[in-house]
Amino acid sequence: MSGAPAKSGTTGKPTVFIVDDHGLFRSGVRSELGDHVDVIGEAEDVQPAITAIAAKEPDVVLLDVHLPGGGGQDVVSAITRTHPAVRFLALSASDAPEDVIAVIRSGARGYVTKTISGAELIDAIRRVAAGDAVFSPRLAGFVLDAFASQPEQQLRPAFDSELDQLTPRERDVLRLIARGYTYKEIGRELFISAKTVESHVSSVLRKLQLSTRHQLTRWAAERRLT
Amino acid sequence: MRKPGRALRRPQQGRIVGGVAGALSARTGIGPNIFRTAFVCSSLAGGFGAAVYVLAWLFIPAAGEDGNIASRALADRRGIALAAGAASLLTVVLMIAALLHVGWLGSLSWPPVVALAGIVLIWRNASREEQRLLRQVAEPILGLSPGGRRSAFWLRVILAGVLLISGAAVVFHERITARVAWPLTGVALLLIAVLLLLGPWWLRIVRDQFAERQARIRAEERAEMASRLHDSVLQTLALIQRRADDPHQVVSLARAQERELRSWLFDGKAPGSLDGRAITVADGIRLIQQEIEAQHGIVVEAISVGECPLDDDLGALLAAAREATVNAAKWSGASDVSLFAEVEPTAVSVYVRDRGRGFDPAAVPADRKGLAESIRARMERRGGSATIRSTLGEGTEVVLTMPRTAGQREPSPAT
Secondary structure, three states: OOOOOOHHHOOOOOEEEEEOOOHHHHHHHHHHHOOOOEEEEEEOOHHHHHHHHHHHOOOEEEEOOEEOOEEHHHHHHHHHHHOOOOEEEEEEOOOOHHHHHHHHHHOOOEEEEOOOOHHHHHHHHHHHHOOOOEEOHHHHHHHHHHOOOOHHHHOOHHHOOHHHOOOHHHHHHHHHHHOOOOHHHHHHHHOOOHHHHHHHHHHHHHHHHHOOOHHHHHHHHHHHHO | OOOOOOOOOEOOOOOOOOOHHHHHHHHHOOOHHHHHHHHHHHHHOOOHHHHHHHHHHHHOOEOOOOOOHHHHHHOOHHHHHHHHHHHHHHHHHHHHHHHHOOHHHHHOOHHHHHHHHHHHHHHHHOOHHHHHHHHHHHHHHHOOOOOOHHHHHHHHHHHHHHHHHHHHHHHHHHOOOHHHHHHHHHHHHHHHHHHHHHHHHHHHHHHHHHHHHHHHHHHHHHHHHHHHHHHHHHHHHHHHHHOOOOHHHHHHHHHHHHHHHHHHHHHOOOOOOOOOOOOEHHHHHHHHHHHHHHHHOOEEEEEEEOOOEOOHHHHHHHHHHHHHHHHHHHHHOOOEEEEEEEEOOOEEEEEEEEOOOOOOHHHOOOOOHHHHHHHHHHHHHOOOEEEEEEEOOOEEEEEEEEEOOHHHOOOOOOO
């Protein structure tokens, strides 16, 4: 919630840039978004995407995890270095956890699957534009898995930085997201406000991006093998 | 005998055995430990305390229950027979001990007999919680639980050893003379006589117990079979009715069902189960997702956290989860269902949620087997639980939890 994006101030609609190597999918998303957002450009590979996004500075980039010229994380890291205000929402059919985690760790503020409905996608874009994190049930499941509690580490908290583990509350929130609850429903279930739910999710995102947890890499590597 | 007063109730909390001391303490205001000490002392000195305690246990109702155990025991004819059998057996043993003048044992008379008969009646007629408590106390001693079998074996070996050594010591110390041998022969004759008289009756009681257990196992098997048939055959028939206008679909459904039924009847592979097709929880969840998406044309958002190998209990959990997902696909009207499984160190939970029309769980007709039999009873038979939360117009969530048994609790490689 750090300051509303400057360019959307005039129209109230966030500006969106789509990066996906399937033309059919791009036009599908475009039509689904309709005039709820301002789609200001699209690209189908890493290099063109980086140049175009740097020039147009959209509020939100809808980013496919898999691109022919590399992973979506290359786009994220190149842009966030020069244009920190541009936010990324990963949108992918890929269920491979290591890809999803890689994009999030490079700086994307959320991950949704391509099966998401139009209305939900618009809602997710608005959230990301406002600086919030967007967790699909699948991402919540991945994070719960990657941060699975380790009893032997809990015994020596001094060695385990605060960034390396989830609080019980954050775990509850993620569990409910994985069960298909909306933020509002989660708030009702846990007797907290939807804003508090959002701040829990943002803090999980921060941990996910900043944690140096050895566990996280090991988990992703193991998942790749299976 | 103490007459149970209105306010005399055995508390559920803070009890050590039957809660009798707690009941007396609540009634009189004297600390329960005083009563406990009194019971233990008077039990050791002549067994009187044990008999009074057991009778009180029988006649004082537990807190939150209407009747006492004794009133329920009156209707339990097998239990009464068993109690009488056990009591007569103990009487014979005590008589022999008295004849031989074996120290303190010979001085005992009716209290242990009463206590034993009472415990048998309590054992058979107590409420579920009390039975569980009794089992926890008794299983390690009798060696009924698989885990306690080893230690029970050693307990029995030690007991037998002590008896053998003391018996031998007595015999060799006294020297067998005619003076000792004659009463011994008398005792042996008496024993044979009693065995001849009461032996067949005791045998029949034991056999009855066995038959009762067999009947219970058969009933459980029948219930298991009914829920399997419901999941497979009845579900397919319902699907066929819905798709009656599409002959190809009907044929393929019928063929798939036929194959499944055959493999169950002739190869022993249960329909609707994931036997052999899935070896871990996450595998099973994925299979459920694929099958239901294919059969019902609905999106199943399946997510699993953690991983562990499947056993019979977890197989039942997945079968119930599958049934809950099928229900959501068929009745909710929603276009997608969330299926979330989490493996934790002590339990595995599965959540099935839809945003469909919802229903009133209390208003489901009794002949609808899906919820009651295929989900709830299936979970409870294996020590798990099923909770259904549904709001009209908002959707339904089924929460299934199955505790993990000690054997499978080794850490999974992913954590």
